[in-house]
Amino acid sequence: MSEPLNPSRPTPDEAAAPDGAVSSTAGIPDDLRAASLDRARRLRQEPRFPGGPAADPAGSHHERRIRSFQPRRSRVTPGQQDALERLWPKWGLDIDGLRVLDLPAMFDGLPVVLEIGFGMGEATAQMAADDPATGILAVDVHTPGQGNLLGLADRNGSSNIRVANGDAIILLREMLEPDSLDGLRVYFPDPWPKTRHHKRRLIQPEFLDLVAGRLKPGAIVHCATDWEPYAEQMLDVLTAHPRFENTAADGGYAPRPAFRPLTRFEGQGLDKGHVVHDLLFARR
Numbered sequence: 541m542s543e544p545l546n547p548s549r550p551t552p553d554e555a556a557a558p559d560g561a562v563s564s565t566a567g568i569p570d571d572l573r574a575a576s577l578d579r580a581r582r583l584r585q586e587p588r589f590p591g592g593p594a595a596d597p598a599g600s601h602h603e604r605r606i607r608s609f610q611p612r613r614s615r616v617t618p619g620q621q622d623a624l625e626r627l628w629p630k631w632g633l634d635i636d637g638l639r640v641l642d643l644p645a646m647f648d649g650l651p652v653v654l655e656i657g658f659g660m661g662e663a664t665a666q667m668a669a670d671d672p673a674t675g676i677l678a679v680d681v682h683t684p685g686q687g688n689l690l691g692l693a694d695r696n697g698s699s700n701i702r703v704a705n706g707d708a709i710i711l712l713r714e715m716l717e718p719d720s721l722d723g724l725r726v727y728f729p730d731p732w733p734k735t736r737h738h739k740r741r742l743i744q745p746e747f748l749d750l751v752a753g754r755l756k757p758g759a760i761v762h763c764a765t766d767w768e769p770y771a772e773q774m775l776d777v778l779t780a781h782p783r784f785e786n787t788a789a790d791g792g793y794a795p796r797p798a799f800r801p802l803t804r805f806e807g808q809g810l811d812k813g814h815v816v817h818d819l820l821f822a823r824r
Contacts, residue, residue: 592624593686593705597634603707620687627690628703635679635706637714643721647675650700651722654754655679656708656742657729659805661689666801668698674722679704679711709750716754724751724761728805731767743774745781752783755823760787763819764800766809771817784821794820 616624624632633641643652652675658664664678678701680686686703693701704711732740743763751761761784765771771793778784779791788794796802796818806816 589621589624589628592628593632593683594634594636597636597706598710603710616684616687619691620684622687623691623694624683624687627694628686631690631693631701632686632703632705635704635708635711635715637710639715640717641715643675643677643716646702647677647700650675652677652720653723653725654708654712654716654721655725655727657726658685658689659728659803660685661692663727663801663803664689664701665692665696665698667799668693668701669696671799672698672700675700675702677702677704679706679708681706709747712750712754718753719756721755721759723759724755726762727764727800728766728803729763729770731765731770733767733769738773741770741773743770743777745777748777748781748784752781752823757823759823761819761821761823762797762800764796764816766806766814766816768815768817771819774819775817778819778821783824785824787820787822793817 646652650673655664655676655678658678658680659682661678664676668674668676678689680703686705689701689703693699726742729742730740732738748761755761761778763774763778765774775793779786786792796816797820800818809816
């Protein structure tokens with residue numbers, strides 16, 4: 541997932557250590573400590589696979605913002621590695637903030653929907669296969685999921701997916717033209733349930749300000765969550781924003797559209813009694 545635009549100022553140790561972790565360099569002499577921090581930063585920036593997604597394409601750990609995502613570099617299967625090595629040069633891109641994307645050229649003139657946070661990619665691959673007339677620019681930072689989505693798209697014969705690696709805020713702010721997107725999908729983002737972490741939630745007024753400038757008039761923002769308090773916050777924030785209008789006649793939640801697949805994660809939540817809410821708002 542990507543993140544709201546709230547500023548924060550971590551110390552160098554905090555920038556080098558994972559969120560919530562204590563730097564292992566405490567108590568080490570200054571010269572060794574500096575060398576250790578420098579090595580950690582360089583390792584984060586090195587590609588994990590030759591020609592594949594970069595570990596930190598925009599050097600985003602230097603940007604002082606609270607983030608709604610935590611990069612995870614968990615185990616990549618041989619199949620996922622194969623997909624990354626074969627298909628990343630064709631269908632992948634790093635969010636480096638250094639260029640503006642030509643979406644019509646990238647997607648052969650198809651209308652393009654941005655999806656932020658696709659997990660392992662099963663739902664994204666299914667939507668792409670079901671609707672080949674729509675391009676999906678799918679953003680995540682989870683390397684196994686990136687490889688899995690590329691592999692699924694390849695097996696399905698879907699050429700309407702591009703996988704973007706990195707910070708969706710940088711993508712929206714620096715790499716997309718105004719009025720270039722035909723929709724935004726945010727399915728089951730991290731709910732950050734603890735009160736002190738609510739500032740990390742993605743759907744915030746500042747985020748919607750940025751999104752509104754990249755969506756075409758009438759484009760749909762589609763959110764879904766099984767976390768009731770987050771659904772309520774999403775509804776309040778979207779309803780209050782002057783550039784979005786609820787497509788639900790009663791001003792509440794919408795039925796799940798047929799085009800959004802029922803994911804394995806969602807099914808597990810439903811089995812546990814969770815209630816899933818969909819929200820569909822049009823850009824005025």
